[in-house]
Amino acid sequence: MKMITHLKSALLFFGLLAVVSCGNSDDDVQFNPNLDNDLGIGQAVDDCIDLGSDELLLSIQDKFTTLPGKVSVFFRVTDVTGNPVAGLTADQFTIYEQGRNDDCFKTISPSESLARISPNSQVFTNHTLLVLDLSNSVLSSSLTELKSASSSFINNVMDSQQSDSFQMAIFWFDGQDILHELHPLTPSREALLEAIDGITPEISDDPSTDLYGAVIKSTEAAESLVQESSESNTIGAASVVLFTDGTDQASRYREQDALDKVAEANSNISFFTIGLGTEIDTQILESVGKTFSVFAGNKEELETTFNQLSQKVSERANSFYLFEYCSPKRDGSGENNLVIQVVRGSQQGAVQTRFDASGFTGGCQ
Structure with missing residues (x-):
């Protein structure tokens, strides 16, 4: 009874x-x-x-x-x-x-x-949404490094002992008005690694970057997961981890709408951003990555950056x-x-x- x-x-x-290169300093990080x-x-x-x-x-x-x-x-x-x-x-x-x-x-x-x-x-479910920019600039110049870094992130975050209470999904975006699903939520590390390995330069048909659309759609997906957990009488947490090497080019959604979406999100959702290169808008990425943002100066730093971030994600789950x-x-x-x-x-x-x-x-x- x-x-x-x-x-x-x-x-x-x-x-x-803070980690790597130009990441947030301790005083800049916003903690929920x-x-x-x-x-x-x-x-x-x-x-x-x-x-x-x-x-x-x-x-x-x-x-x-x-x-x-x-x-x-x-x-x-x-x-x-x-x-x-x-x-x-x-x-x-x-x-x-x-x-x-x-x-x-x-x-x-x-x-x-x-x-x-x-x-x-x-009593607890913890879901991570890995959201990758696969616009033309990434596919043509840093895809190999991104795949390696993403695989390291998955290996570090996902336990080899599968549990339905801790799952990850992978999404990607380009210039289309779609948050593409590379792999749905799963507790399987192997399935996620296989999905990353299957990314090819031909995956995208639109070379533009719908960054704000990806922010809005991934936040809505995280909100739905937290709500589903609540309806099943468990406490739900979600993490949105978004990578990009540029700024929003599609101009389909307003910058302020994307920032408002993050600011008003359920407080059980955390937001991380990883920026690569010199064409990113660090101020925007820091606002979107209100939990933590980090920037790699070049593609060779990506794996180190992803690894450090994965350590922090794991620490959160184990607290x-x-x-x-x-x-x-x-x-x-x-x-x-x-x-x-x-x-x-x-x-x-x-x-x-x-x-x-x-x-x-x-x-x-």
Whole structure:
């Protein structure tokens, strides 16, 4: 029997550092999560428990309980500037509960609570849309390097152990009013690599560049994925990773419409741009790549650029945690307050929430 309270939060995404050539500096990168100390569906910790100032921020995305007594909380951890914090383990978390008879919070023993970090696939889907400029300038001068860089990106981002909760799709654009699908969403690294390998210089019939159209259409595709996840009672995140070596030439869509589309997108969508060469408009690409933008001066730098970006994408995905423990509270105790604290070196952070212990008994595993 399961009691599930799905309370969705609109937040995310990655804090990313500048890389290669003329990429954004740390001060220029715009981070969606936690700019206003966003705790998701959590709240600030009660003053009665003095844990110190927060250098790490926990943003609760969802929470639920499972009989006979398990409490599960799904959250994301970042530092105060929005950089994702990956690789945390259960022993770095401390649990505090406050019941009806407690003036303040009491520490729950880690050994008795069987606290653990569990796979989060049951409550989280993460989709990446790789969008490639295959206009004539790319096809005629840097296709080999782009294919190699894209393959490295796929190898780094996609786990060899397939999971439907983490998938990637590949799209491309030229001068046509179409966002061409090279390969639909798939958890298969091999299928994506095969699709990249199959790109030829003859793939495009229009040498122009419909950059703004690609931005608008890929954003709409990402919005649909997040909505589909919500409708299936999971938390959905999407990343749009767009590569180009030039500016919009088709003039089919207005620049401002494309920028507005990105600015108004669901906050669970992150945007990355990679620019190549001297003909790009860095200001536009920085606006579109509001999560992170990076520029390679020449085609020889492409693979390094893609690799560094893939590392940041992976860090983002691994900064989400499904933390579970067995509560000592029992049926009849009603609503209880809960604080989860994480410590990493000299840094700590905590968030407060509540859970209902109705039906709780012993025997939680």
